[in-house]
Amino acid sequence: MRVSVDPEVCYGSGECALRVPSVFTAVDGLGAVLPGREETGEDPQVRDMAERCPSQAIRLH
Ligand code: SF4
Secondary structure: OOEEEOOOOOOOOOHHHHHOOOOEEEEOOEEEEOOOOOOOOOOHHHHHHHHHOOOOOEEEO
């Protein structure tokens, strides 16, 4: 399962990069998935972060 951040929805709270730095980072003030980490959507930490994201910008697909 893939994970991505919708830049149209993310408002850059930075929580994903803080809580799960092995998968998320910040680019130009917005959350983003680290290169090569797009297939981590099954990871419980990633799924949990998708639920916690305050703008629901983290997509699992
Ligand atoms: S937690 Fe959500 S709103 Fe905050 S930076 Fe990450 S994707 Fe954006």
